[in-house]
Amino acid sequence: MNNIVIYFLKLFICLIIIVVIMRLWSKNQEKIFFINSRKVAFPSQLFYKTDDGRYLAYWPKDYRGRKSTLQSRNSLIGKFTEEWVCKLFGRLIVDDDLYLVKQAIIPSLGITSRSPVDLVISTANRKILKASEVKVIFEVKMSIVWNWQYFDDSNNVVEIGDFRTHQGKPSFTRSDSILKAIGKCIGIRVSSFESSKIPIVVIGNAPLSNGFCKKADHLKRVGVIQGFWSLNPFPLNHGNTRKTTPYGGYIRFNNTSELKRNLDNLFSQDLNFFSGMENPKTLGKYIEIANNENNYEDKGLKFLKLIRRY
DNA sequence: AGCTAATCCACGAACGCCGA
DNA sequence: TCGGCGTTCGTGGATTAGCT
Numbered sequence A: 001m002n003n004i005v006i007y008f009l010k011l012f013i014c015l016i017i018i019v020v021i022m023r024l025w026s027k028n029q030e031k032i033f034f035i036n037s038r039k040v041a042f043p044s045q046l047f048y049k050t051d052d053g054r055y056l057a058y059w060p061k062d063y064r065g066r067k068s069t070l071q072s073r074n075s076l077i078g079k080f081t082e083e084w085v086c087k088l089f090g091r092l093i094v095d096d097d098l099y100l101v102k103q104a105i106i107p108s109l110g111i112t113s114r115s116p117v118d119l120v121i122s123t124a125n126r127k128i129l130k131a132s133e134v135k136v137i138f139e140v141k142m143s144i145v146w147n148w149q150y151f152d153d154s155n156n157v158v159e160i161g162d163f164r165t166h167q168g169k170p171s172f173t174r175s176d177s178i179l180k181a182i183g184k185c186i187g188i189r190v191s192s193f194e195s196s197k198i199p200i201v202v203i204g205n206a207p208l209s210n211g212f213c214k215k216a217d218h219l220k221r222v223g224v225i226q227g228f229w230s231l232n233p234f235p236l237n238h239g240n241t242r243k244t245t246p247y248g249g250y251i252r253f254n255n256t257s258e259l260k261r262n263l264d265n266l267f268s269q270d271l272n273f274f275s276g277m278e279n280p281k282t283l284g285k286y287i288e289i290a291n292n293e294n295n296y297e298d299k300g301l302k303f304l305k306l307i308r309r310y
Numbered sequence B: 001a002g003c004t005a006a007t008c009c010a011c012g013a014a015c016g017c018c019g020a
Numbered sequence C: 001t002c003g004g005c006g007t008t009c010g011t012g013g014a015t016t017a018g019c020t
Helices: A002-021 A027-037 A074-092 A175-189 A193-197 A210-221 A256-268 A280-290 A296-307
Strands: A099-104 A117-122 A134-141 A147-151 A156-161 A200-204 A227-230 A250-252
Touching: A027 A074, A027 A147, A027 A156, A074 A099, A074 A117, A074 A134, A074 A256, A134 A175, A134 A256, A175 A193, A175 A200, A175 A210, A210 A227, A210 A250, A227 A256, A280 A296
Parallel strands: A134 A200, A200 A227, A227 A250
Antiparallel strands: A099 A117, A117 A134, A147 A156
């Protein structure tokens, strides 16, 4: 009796942690980024300075003065968001045999130290991994979404508008960022058949550029990328944004438990990527041969072998 | 004519590798 | 040990296409 009470108490506490304490991306995360980064960087390395002497994260849409392009903030926000995603997923994954590895190197997939993948879930706690140890690959593409003003007298930042009010386009709203992510994922897919069992997910914190909604769904259908996931529930100050694309190629998560459901779903399926360019006659032949196997699973595996010409 | 989106190019800092 | 090279990070500028 006591054990059952304790069990439910534990479950309850877990639920509270997931729903209340663990938050997805929000303005508060960006504030933390600036306050933290201020300890290692000058304001001029984190903010633009306008002609009238204000420190801003982005150039406002109506700003007509002299402008420059910050480079010093890029790797800082890259590091911060990667670390943030790692911590978030670390708390969602309860399995003791799974590890999160940042900047992972997977030589058999052509992923070398020159261009490591941002984050993977792996069965081994090492930087250099075998393809068979990698459960999921995450490509993190997150930005500062809101515009911020910095006050150096109080060392404080204040939010001054969402991404519709400034010129820079954050994360998934930028089409060439998406192209870059797709390119990297294709690179992994075509590197080796060993990658065909590994789901790839792109993580962002802004709505997906309209032009890529259909493509995101197609990429999921054909198996190249298992999803573009936005971890920012409320990217706008007023109004709503797209929750998901019809086939779920893009999803905006409302909370961490929803994220966890989708993550678990990725693990529960034994997914296989396959592709080809073959005439119907040859495909028919493959299907006939594969059909000689005893059950659906073996038939499927045989078919995969055939189209890959093992 | 004026707007937006897509695309391509460039930027500077950081980091790891490799050869001298 | 040092310097060059390749790569990534996220943002801005320029140009073009397409829409109203």
